[in-house]
Amino acid sequence: xxxxxxLEAVRDAMHExxxxxxxxxxxxxxxxxxxxxxxxxxxxxxxxxxxxVIDTPLAEASIVxxxxxxxxxxxxxxxxxxxxxxxxxxxxxxxxxxxxxRYRSAGGNTCPLVIRTPYGGGVxxxxxxxxxxEALFYHVPGLKVCAPSTPADTKGLLTAAIRDDDPxxxxxxxxxxxxxxxxxxxxxxTVPIGKADVARVGNxxxxxxxxxxxxxxxxxxxxxxxxxxxAEVIDLRSIRxxxxxxxxxSVSKTRRALVVHEDNKFGGVGAEVAAIxxxxxxxxxxxxxxxxxxPDVPAMGYAKEYEDAFMPGPEKIAAAMRELAAF
Amino acid sequence: MKSEAKxxxxxxxxxxxxxxxxxxxxxxxxxLCDDRAFALNRQGKIPFAATCQGHEAAQVGAxxxxxxxxxxxxxxxxxxxxxxAAGVSARVQLLCLFARKADVFSSGRQFPNHYSVxxxxxxxxxxxIAAHVTHGVGAALAFKMRKxxxxxxxxxxxxxxxxxEWHEALNFAGIHKVPCVFFxxxxxxxxxxxxxxxxxxxxxxxxxxxxxxxxxxxxxxDPLATYAVVHEAIEKARRGEGPTLIxxxxxRAMSHTTDDNQLTYxxxxxIELVKGRDPIPKFxxxxxxxxxxxxxxxxxxxxxxQVEVDExxxxxxxxxxxxxxxxxxxxxxSGPTA
Numbered sequence: 001x002x003x004x005x006x007l008e009a010v011r012d013a014m015h016e017x018x019x020x021x022x023x024x025x026x027x028x029x030x031x032x033x034x035x036x037x038x039x040x041x042x043x044x045x046x047x048x049x050x051x052x053v054i055d056t057p058l059a060e061a062s063i064v065x066x067x068x069x070x071x072x073x074x075x076x077x078x079x080x081x082x083x084x085x086x087x088x089x090x091x092x093x094x095x096x097x098x099x100x101x102r103y104r105s106a107g108g109n110t111c112p113l114v115i116r117t118p119y120g121g122g123v124x125x126x127x128x129x130x131x132x133x134e135a136l137f138y139h140v141p142g143l144k145v146c147a148p149s150t151p152a153d154t155k156g157l158l159t160a161a162i163r164d165d166d167p168x169x170x171x172x173x174x175x176x177x178x179x180x181x182x183x184x185x186x187x188x189x190t191v192p193i194g195k196a197d198v199a200r201v202g203n204x205x206x207x208x209x210x211x212x213x214x215x216x217x218x219x220x221x222x223x224x225x226x227x228x229x230x231a232e233v234i235d236l237r238s239i240r241x242x243x244x245x246x247x248x249x250s251v252s253k254t255r256r257a258l259v260v261h262e263d264n265k266f267g268g269v270g271a272e273v274a275a276i277x278x279x280x281x282x283x284x285x286x287x288x289x290x291x292x293x294x295p296d297v298p299a300m301g302y303a304k305e306y307e308d309a310f311m312p313g314p315e316k317i318a319a320a321m322r323e324l325a326a327f
Numbered sequence: 328m329k330s331e332a333k334x335x336x337x338x339x340x341x342x343x344x345x346x347x348x349x350x351x352x353x354x355x356x357x358x359l360c361d362d363r364a365f366a367l368n369r370q371g372k373i374p375f376a377a378t379c380q381g382h383e384a385a386q387v388g389a390x391x392x393x394x395x396x397x398x399x400x401x402x403x404x405x406x407x408x409x410x411x412a413a414g415v416s417a418r419v420q421l422l423c424l425f426a427r428k429a430d431v432f433s434s435g436r437q438f439p440n441h442y443s444v445x446x447x448x449x450x451x452x453x454x455x456i457a458a459h460v461t462h463g464v465g466a467a468l469a470f471k472m473r474k475x476x477x478x479x480x481x482x483x484x485x486x487x488x489x490x491x492e493w494h495e496a497l498n499f500a501g502i503h504k505v506p507c508v509f510f511x512x513x514x515x516x517x518x519x520x521x522x523x524x525x526x527x528x529x530x531x532x533x534x535x536x537x538x539x540x541x542x543x544x545x546x547x548x549d550p551l552a553t554y555a556v557v558h559e560a561i562e563k564a565r566r567g568e569g570p571t572l573i574x575x576x577x578x579r580a581m582s583h584t585t586d587d588n589q590l591t592y593x594x595x596x597x598i599e600l601v602k603g604r605d606p607i608p609k610f611x612x613x614x615x616x617x618x619x620x621x622x623x624x625x626x627x628x629x630x631x632x633q634v635e636v637d638e639x640x641x642x643x644x645x646x647x648x649x650x651x652x653x654x655x656x657x658x659x660x661s662g663p664t665a
Binding site: 051052056057059061064065066067068071072073074075077089092093096097101102103104105106109110141144164165166193194240241 | 399401430431432433434436437441442443444445450451453455458460461462463464465466467468469470471472479491492495496498499502503656657658659660664665
């Protein structure tokens with residue numbers, strides 16, 4: 001075991017898979033000499049060469065589209081979208097093409113592709129470097145969406161994504177990159193896509209979350225524990241497939257559910273989680289399902305005041321948890 | 328009658344005289360498949376079909392320049408002759424028209440002519456215009472990375488060249504000199520919109536200048552002229568000398584699809600005029616002039632194609648449709664829900 005940051009976990013997963021499998025390559029903006037804008041691929045160009053670390057033109061649709069074509073021919077591309085906010089020009093390629101290739105060809109063609117992108121706020125990224133995009137993609141059958149939060153899960157899930165035979169959108173919360181450190185197992189391992197993690201065990205209420213909010217939820221749960229309220233925190237890790245069983249199991253035990261995410265509330269991941277609970281755990285509930293999410297405004301602004309008001313944090317989460325526990 | 332040596336010398340490089348009769352046959356077979364598709368639609372037996380009438384020469388010429396089993400084709404939905412000349416049988420074509428479970432292209436999921444045929448190196452496409460052009464470039468990138476002597480032939484209409492993704496694909500291909508050939512079948516119309524409302528340049532080939540590789544124009548109603556430029560471009564790409572943009576000037580004789588009526592945007596006179604450029608009688612005359620085919624052979628080949636299409640129609644119609652269970656297959660490698 002070694003202590004790593006989330007950023008190092010991303011780097012290690014790609015590095016090890018590129019060493020293990022020569023079909024794996026990286027393409028994106030500034031991934032070459034610059035080593036990615038966060039320095040994730042620093043040194044990759046020197047080690048793996050220009051054929052496998054490709055600085056693309058500034059054109060997101062072709063970053064994904066070219067990667068899709070290479071994947072159809074049996075390569076294992078990792079296409080990087082520099083910031084999730086820039087992914088919209090590639091939406092057609094991800095949703096209209098990659099997600100449907102297996103289905104539309106009745107298995108004749110496949111698309112084993114990973115699209116990595118940093119998302120999320122809390123770094124003064126303003127309108128176009130802070131967005132959460134998961135709700136725009138998790139609706140789409142044929143696509144998998146991961147959003148891990150710890151270094152160990154990030155490495156294990158990214159490794160699983162690269163080895164997966166279907167397209168995976170891999171969301172990395174950019175605030176966790178250097179903020180979150182943790183133990184990462186030595187050697188080769190994967191974390192299965194579609195399995196949630198119980199980040200904290202408790203019996204009084206369940207907080208279902210993912211990404212940066214997992215850490216804030218655990219922090220909030222520790223505050224509540226001082227008052228004798230024990231919250232369970234479920235980190236979904238994968239948004240699609242979603243671990244329905246883990247959600248239902250936890251909520252059936254605690255009888256109270258709070259969904260927390262940074263993405264906008266309306267039509268967000270929390271809506272699906274709430275629907276799962278309503279379908280499968282309704283009779284176990286002692287309180288209505290609550291959601292604490294980013295507000296339904298187009299984006300978080302540049303000013304600190306806007307960002308603070310937009311982002312859920314440990315205090316807001318703790319307050320929502322107390323309210324739910326008292327219901 | 329010229330000697331075989333003289334004919335051989337007159338043919339484009341790489342093309343054997345034996346191939347000429349096959350080219351003609353595929354053009355005829357495609358035309359019959361096309362007519363059958365429209366007839367089946369009008370009979371209420373199939374919901375939809377797209378036509379390639381006017382494109383047969385361009386497509387067959389291009390298909391013969393492709394090295395079968397090595398190169399890959401990224402076609403578009405009007406490429407019936409391209410697919411047939413690349414090895415798709417009348418049976419396979421009719422299966423897709425009837426949307427049967429055994430449909431090789433998509434098991435009845437997609438519109439006709441939306442492929443894939445993995446055994447023939449024909450890639451899956453959607454109806455989203457130009458979305459497959461980047462895929463062809465990605466395939467070519469894979470060939471280059473693997474040092475594989477393969478080339479991607481990427482086909483599309485002139486309307487596709489307005490799409491941003493089309494530009495991105497050619498830009499990437501030019502920068503990385505990947506082994507691919509961009510094959511534009513310019514039939515002058517994108518559904519109803521004429522070329523002059525798609526671009527301010529006279530030729531699609533002119534656009535190549537922006538990408539650092541050559542743009543070449545050929546007569547898309549002449550299979551040999553098309554073969555010659557596509558063959559040269561494919562072999563150039565195979566040598567690692569980068570892509571080429573080819574513009575095969577052809578025309579569209581029929582409406583866009585069975586759901587379109589071209590008389591809402593074109594006059595009957597104009598349609599009759601373009602039909603006068605029909606590549607099939609033109610190629611037939613060329614073959615006859617050189618003694619490569621005679622009236623009796625033409626009659627036999629047309630009869631053979633008719634039997635093939637009739638037999639394929641009856642056979643395909645009798646094949647079972649997909650079932651409700653088939654709705655849930657091939658969502659993910661692991662099953663319907665990942």
